[in-house]
Amino acid sequence: MTVTRPLRGATAAQTHSAVLDLIRSGGVVSRVELADRSGLTEASISRIVRQMLTDGLVAEIGTGDRTGGKRRTLLQLNAGSRHAVGLSLDFARVTYVVTDLGGTVVGRLDGEGIGLSAPGEVVPRLAAELDDLVGSTGVDRSTLMGIGIAAAGRQDSAHRVLRSNPHAEDWELFDLEDALSTATGLPVVVENDSTCAAIGEYWVGRIPASADFATVYLATGFGLGLVTNGDVYRGASSNVGEIGHLVLDIDGPPCWCGSRGCLEVLAAPRRIVELALGRGLGEELGLRGQPVTLRQDADRVARAAAAGHPEALPVIEESARHLARALVSVTNLLDLDQIILAGPGFAAAGEIYLRHAREDLQRLSFVRAVHPTTVTLSRFSDVSAALGAASLVLHSRLTPHQTSSRLALAR
Template sequence: MAKHLKGATAVETHSAILDLIRSSGVVSRIELADRSGLTGASISRIVKQLLTEGLIAEVGFGDRTGGKRRTLLQLNARSRHAVGVSLDFASITYLVTDLSGEVIARLDADGIGHEPPGEVITRIAAELAGLVESAGVDRSTLMGIGMAVAGRQDSAHHVLRSNPQADDWELFDIEETLSSATDLAVVVENDSTCAAIGEFWVGRIPASADFATVYMATGFGLGLVTNGDIYRGSSSNVGEIGHMVLDVHGPPCWCGSQGCLEMLAAPARIVERALEQPGLADELGLQGEPGTIRQDAERVARAAAADHEQALPVIEESAFYLSRALVSVTNLLDLDQIILAGPGFGAAGEIYLRRIWQDLERLSFVRAVHPTKVGLSKSSDISAALGAASLVLHSRLTPHQTSSRMALAAR
């Protein structure tokens, strides 16, 4: 940490110490000085300010080691709150979290469907207000709203672009419209980006750790965290792993290419392959409609997890293609850790986990140098919404790590 803090401004140092307390869980002033490279006097001054702001709290004393017992510090979780929203065709998930990322209220509502964007935003504002009120959260403690969406992003205009299930949202300014409707700061990010920052914040992952999160819902996305911040690229579109070409002669993709991972392994392909199996659709109650892809794919996944002889090969095929994509990604980025997140991994995550781990152990270019750890998110079904709320906390409380998308920090 000392290397990161060297030459930092007072604001950046303040931010970095708060983040160190977050990732430590419980820590003393002496430990903060040791881990940061700052003097005891500097740590005392920063801690005093954080206590005054109510962002941290003293929570007892450490074990006696011969001298004065050390006072322990941790985040004052209920001093601030954030709202996270996962915007999807089939459903909208709302969360209210505290400063630590703990969920204190949740609401699952109808998705955007084919409803006009303006009407959806009006509904979202009303549903959010009701959720916050029912949770008993003081509105003055709300730091903002994070919105997780699918599709390519245009970071210059803060809009959703090129999501084949949401044509009406093309060029619609979600941030400004929802902010006006709620009188709260709003930030919009790709759902895989949100999932990654959620794992970082809620999982207490230190800023020194680099990792990737693979998010599967309707398609695939990859969020990359390095040095405590999301790597976004020039337009916030890093991580479109779903459009990695695995078969140059494969089926055409809506993006214009052929043989993309999404066309070979995403929920729509899972359902397509399941419908080809004699009698499986009737047995599992698959509807095979565009609006039921997620539900149908989940039914196939649940059956595969129970070793259904027809469903299991379908999920294993999806896991095979994802695994091979991640071998290439790992070879390119030299990843130390991969986390699987999102509702697509909810029922059959262990099947994907097992195949990815086996292939990385066997095929990764750096396998003889270091292993690449693979794990399942502990909050797959809500990882995008939880990450969206975490994004609010991340951008407001640790601006030293936030390279872009600073609408919240500016308010």
């Protein structure tokens, strides 16, 4: 593990941030290891660590092996010293988590989804539910660093607005960051849900800054979050990773984006429910076939498939085959060595998606002879976006040297 960006010429804050990131990804490390990994002198590391101890960000946790007659004092993040709130806004459900500095969830609440409500009705409810959750965890409010919001949709180029509810147009121009910040008194950052899932894997999954990986997030649609050199890749306007609109069949069925044969029309929950209904599974699996029950219906089909239901299984297999082929193209474009499948859409039948993705990448990836592309399921399944939103707050505030984003938090 190495610091991937040279620290020569870095500001004190950047150096501090890079060292904190090494402690985060290392788990438990000594000052000597930090000096090795950062290329800084032991004297510099000692000075930086002393400041972190004063700030309460890291803690000494005893001594490691004796080397050269000296025991090494071990360091790790002082998890309880800071907290962040993450929430994922979804049509069907709003999930809130409070995490500590290490990314451990210390409180969770599932609230009613935003449905067709206008933002003016939703924001006071979010603030109230959030307040209840923080109160119930016993977390000292002065340790809260901010709120991260994971939402699906299109961001404007200033990152201020995110269309999080395609069913209610008044969200399109609504400044959610500002409104929730005013309602809670905390800094707020809004981010695309698939990007949140990726940043959550990076922070909580202790992925080192030198790794390049992608997270495929599946809720109502597919999204791709990309982390390179320890930072999220955002593209020109934070609208990167629209894997759902990767075209797999140019003569395929039309997609709402204007194209045809997109991954989304061939494999997303809407298609899964359509195929299951077409196979006459509606009554047996209790599918309601309404737009508002889309996610629950797709989950029912996925659960049946995971249990080996002979009619449900081919439906999920078809979705998984399309995703696998899309992942081959994404890997060919980006030369990825790791892909993580995350989000509620993979909760029930993730293993089926995993199997197809692994088989296709092993067989078809352009770089297969050079290196494998590993595919894994996220350990955080249905909370990965909320957890990632909280991680984004920690990441932006504590390791800004890695963060291209979100100056809103500095307000």
